[in-house]
Amino acid sequence: LNRMEQPPRPTLIDFHGVSMTKYFTDNWDNVQNFKARPDDILIATYPKAGTTWVSYILDLLYFGKTHPELQKSTPLQDRVPFLELCSPLQPSGVDLANKLPTTPRLIKTHLPVQFIPKSFWEQNCRIVYVARNIKDNVVSYYHFGRMNSLQPEPGDWSTFLHDFMEGKMVFGSWYDHVNGWWEKRQTYSKLHYMFFEDMIEDCGREIDRLCSFLGLSPSAEEKEKVTTGSKFDNMKQNKMANYSTVQVMNHKVSPFMRKGKVGDWKNHFTVAQNEKLDEDYKQKMKNATLKFRTEV
Numbered sequence: 001l002n003r004m005e006q007p008p009r010p011t012l013i014d015f016h017g018v019s020m021t022k023y024f025t026d027n028w029d030n031v032q033n034f035k036a037r038p039d040d041i042l043i044a045t046y047p048k049a050g051t052t053w054v055s056y057i058l059d060l061l062y063f064g065k066t067h068p069e070l071q072k073s074t075p076l077q078d079r080v081p082f083l084e085l086c087s088p089l090q091p092s093g094v095d096l097a098n099k100l101p102t103t104p105r106l107i108k109t110h111l112p113v114q115f116i117p118k119s120f121w122e123q124n125c126r127i128v129y130v131a132r133n134i135k136d137n138v139v140s141y142y143h144f145g146r147m148n149s150l151q152p153e154p155g156d157w158s159t160f161l162h163d164f165m166e167g168k169m170v171f172g173s174w175y176d177h178v179n180g181w182w183e184k185r186q187t188y189s190k191l192h193y194m195f196f197e198d199m200i201e202d203c204g205r206e207i208d209r210l211c212s213f214l215g216l217s218p219s220a221e222e223k224e225k226v227t228t229g230s231k232f233d234n235m236k237q238n239k240m241a242n243y244s245t246v247q248v249m250n251h252k253v254s255p256f257m258r259k260g261k262v263g264d265w266k267n268h269f270t271v272a273q274n275e276k277l278d279e280d281y282k283q284k285m286k287n288a289t290l291k292f293r294t295e296v
């Protein structure tokens, strides 16, 4: 494909019981055989839960001082490879990860917990999981589907919401994802489970918690740079962090850095849709210890 061409929108396939597309399964053997290193840090999320935000925070924490030039020259998606991505337009996530010039490697994934390559567990890697409340998560995913031609056609909002509740989304059911990772905490201690809403409420506090999980102790000045650099408006203006260099995304349809809020779902859900989702939620969120906030 040349620079102007868009790859065709994919269709959903059933992949070991999870809805996926070929852009995340075509490189499957290489993904599963990926050789993690003990100091690798995996950033895992359901799509649109705050992956980019946390990736950028980690990138600033680790490399803000030692490699500020990289942050000016290399887009975030190249510094934090997307492990399972396999698109015709760029090197695979596995290849990018294997060529990263810096350590520790920060690696992004949207895989549900049961699909994580086994070497991450064997090497006892640190994993940061970010979750976002279902209502804002589905709204954000809908707009992302409209602007990103690597996603299946999203259809209209009510169709999309219906499909979402059925788990007919790339990377499967939101419920399975957030619950599967939540349960993993019981047996895997190097997993830090974060919430988008907590970051909106007090990002400084969440950065402190992240640092204590990672064993980092930035100076007040360094921390200030991370907090400021990762603010929504600053990331939105930052060409190296706002995905403006990605060919498959059309930011005129909807910018990648769209709103960055808790509660935008109220501008999308009808009363009936909201009631239906609440009902679905009650039935499927069996794990009472996992609690989300739909407003802060």
Ligand code: A3P
Residues within 6 Å of the ligand: 045, 046, 047, 048, 049, 050, 051, 052, 053, 136, 139, 140, 141, 143, 230, 231, 232, 233, 235, 256, 257, 258, 259, 260, 261, 264
């Ligand atoms: P919205 O579409 O609701 O605006 P991901 O990185 O997992 O794809 O998630 C993208 C969502 O995170 C988008 O949500 C985006 O605006 C939001 N986001 C990204 N950086 C952010 C920041 N610094 N502060 C707040 N929200 C941010």
